[in-house]
Amino acid sequence: MNTSPVFDWLANEITTRTGLDALKSRGTLRIALQNGGLEPRTLTKDQAAVVINRLLAHELKLRGHADAASMCMRIEAALRVMLFGKVGPDSAETTFARLGRK
Amino acid sequence: MTQSIVGAIVALLGFRMLWAAVRRRTLAEAWIGLFFAASALGSETGLRAFDPTLDPELAVRLLFIGIPALTVSSLSAYAFTYTVFRRGERWARGVVLAGVLLSAWGAWHQLHGPNGVADISHLQVEFLLGRFACFAWGTYEALRAYGMARRRRALGLADPVVVNRFLLFGIWFGLMGVMPLTLAWARFTAGTAGQMAAAGIGPKIIGMVMIVALVLTFFPPRKYVSWVLASANEARS
Numbered sequence: 001m002n003t004s005p006v007f008d009w010l011a012n013e014i015t016t017r018t019g020l021d022a023l024k025s026r027g028t029l030r031i032a033l034q035n036g037g038l039e040p041r042t043l044t045k046d047q048a049a050v051v052i053n054r055l056l057a058h059e060l061k062l063r064g065h066a067d068a069a070s071m072c073m074r075i076e077a078a079l080r081v082m083l084f085g086k087v088g089p090d091s092a093e094t095t096f097a098r099l100g101r102k
Numbered sequence: 103m104t105q106s107i108v109g110a111i112v113a114l115l116g117f118r119m120l121w122a123a124v125r126r127r128t129l130a131e132a133w134i135g136l137f138f139a140a141s142a143l144g145s146e147t148g149l150r151a152f153d154p155t156l157d158p159e160l161a162v163r164l165l166f167i168g169i170p171a172l173t174v175s176s177l178s179a180y181a182f183t184y185t186v187f188r189r190g191e192r193w194a195r196g197v198v199l200a201g202v203l204l205s206a207w208g209a210w211h212q213l214h215g216p217n218g219v220a221d222i223s224h225l226q227v228e229f230l231l232g233r234f235a236c237f238a239w240g241t242y243e244a245l246r247a248y249g250m251a252r253r254r255r256a257l258g259l260a261d262p263v264v265v266n267r268f269l270l271f272g273i274w275f276g277l278m279g280v281m282p283l284t285l286a287w288a289r290f291t292a293g294t295a296g297q298m299a300a301a302g303i304g305p306k307i308i309g310m311v312m313i314v315a316l317v318l319t320f321f322p323p324r325k326y327v328s329w330v331l332a333s334a335n336e337a338r339s
Binding site for chain 1: 251271319
């Protein structure tokens with residue numbers, strides 16, 4: 001399955017900062033995204049910031065990382081200075097927002 | 103009467119969406135526009151061909167306009183679902199290809215069939231199957247998107263009006279799919295007479311609900327939008 005550059009970057013950050021292997025990092029991130037109703041292929045930078053703040057810390061805590069909250073703050077700070085290209089084609093939400101416009 | 107109103111709204115939406123596709127240069131609007139336009143033409147011609155009081159020659163002519171139009175409408179529905187919800191996913195391309203083959207086979211069965219004669223007595227199950235499948239997929243994807251968007255809304259990541267639009271789309275798209283299923287079921291249980299009776303009742307009930315859902319999706323009144331926003335705020339607080 002295609003994943004957005006933001007997803008790939010974030011999964012890599014989780015691997016680097018938590019010591020989880022790549023497969024577990026991606027799996028943990030996928031679960032966090034699923035809980036937030038988001039998809040790996042359309043994840044944007046703004047969405048990722050909310051996921052890190054509201055969902056990721058909880059998932060990492062469940063996997064035995066007691067300092068998950070501070071870890072997530074550091075990941076979010078790193079995310080803020082990152083620049084990503086456009087995320088693939090329009091999301092379903094963007095298209096549906098247009099459908100009701102004149 | 104209800105069927106005519108639905109037909110008029112669907113035709114209007116078709117032109118509106120096709121015009122939007124030209125202005126915005128977007129594929130999704132082009133597919134849904136073509137879907138509406140072809141559905142309007144197909145319903146007005148193809149479904150009228152089964153009127154037993156009609157001259158058989160005229161009925162065949164109407165059928166040869168209506169069935170291809172309804173087939174184009176089904177293909178556009180597959181393309182819209184793919185473009186909006188599953189673009190770039192290989193398995194979804196497979197679903198579209200299967201849908202194209204199923205719809206083409208159904209149209210061939212209705213217009214030519216193994217006997218080499220167009221069937222103007224009723225809609226054949228083979229045709230209805232292809233028609234139903236495109237709606238089933240689109241409805242599933244819209245309702246799945248609605249479920250996900252609700253979770254995003256809780257995080258403040260989704261516009262409540264758009265979240266609601268996914269639900270409305272799932273409702274009217276699903277109802278459009280239920281219509282051929284009702285006809286097939288009526289024919290299965292009560293023969294051609296049953297199908298004719300269902301064709302009279304089904305569109306009236308389903309059509310009324312569809313009109314409401316279509317209008318709220320594409321021409322949402324301000325009051326309705328305010329109500330959706332207020333409900334979402336209430337749920338969050």
